[in-house]
Amino acid sequence: MKELLFYAVNREYIKYLSMYDEHVSYNKDDIGHSRPYLGIVLEIKCYRYFVPLYSYKEHYEKYKNNPSFFFIYDRKRRPLAIIKFSAMIPIPMKMNVMNILNYSEQDKNYRNLISAEYRFVNSNKEEIYKRANKMYVAVTQHKNNFLKTIACNFKLLEEKAREYKNI
Template identity: 30%
Template sequence: MGKLMFYEVSNQYINYLKLFESKIPNINYDKNNKFVCGVVLSVDGFDYFAPISSFSKQQKTNILIKNSNGETISSIRFSFMIPIPKNEIKIKNFSKEEYKYRRLLLEEWQYCNSIKDKIISKANYIYKRYNSGYDKTLIKNCCDFKLLEEKCLEYQSYLQPIEEVAATKKIEDRDIEKENKNKNDWEIER
């Protein structure tokens, strides 16, 4: 595995998952949208990504991210990690951000890569511990990973009717446009 990267997830995919799992965090905020770090775990063909959060209290299901002065600046939250298909994610472009925020992102990214093995180990631990069913606190506080995997697989079939409706609408719009053009041409000839 190469370096960890920060990614933006499509709103459509997050909204889809929220239909089935209420613990999925919001990704849209007034100033800066939430993004994820990954791949933190690969299991059974699923690539998992964990959100980076401003939450700065140590918990069993997170790792605190520190700046160069050793101060906590954010965290990576494994309780909310999700499997994401490759076509629903894109690498976060730091250069599009304001200078101050870009510096923060870079510091977070560098720190995450400096503790990459710890991040991957923690993701694996949380995933296995949750799925064992023994830790009631994790079950209460984590997303249902197996349910998310099932919904991730079903996502393509969920999209198909949406894409078919969009394609049909395009054809209908094109037919209406053509009909209007023909009507206008006919009226001009009269």
């Protein structure tokens, strides 16, 4: 299986999709501080999907059994981040809306965090693919009403992704 890389998505594209779906996560800049909207890209059905990573917050513990979340741990099994499948968005195949994150531009602590997340993600990529596909099917084929209420409307966003490249 192919190595999973981290990407930062073009803010204009995220802003565009967020106009059509309230579940699209939009990375708002903190005053004087801007971190990239980081995620992985998976192929799901006929689309590339950007699946965002979120910094770990203690209140995420209550979501451990929620299929829309996948926890990322360091080597000591401390939570570092989550992958949020319900917020994944389609990326047009022939469109350059993302760039591989340049780790050298980040401070040392952030680079170390990203490196630990990267190791964990790539050692669990089969499970990540499995869960992403399961989320996609559950939402698009109406197999789980709860997930449908918390997830992006994948079919609508696929349509908007096709339209975006024509704008």
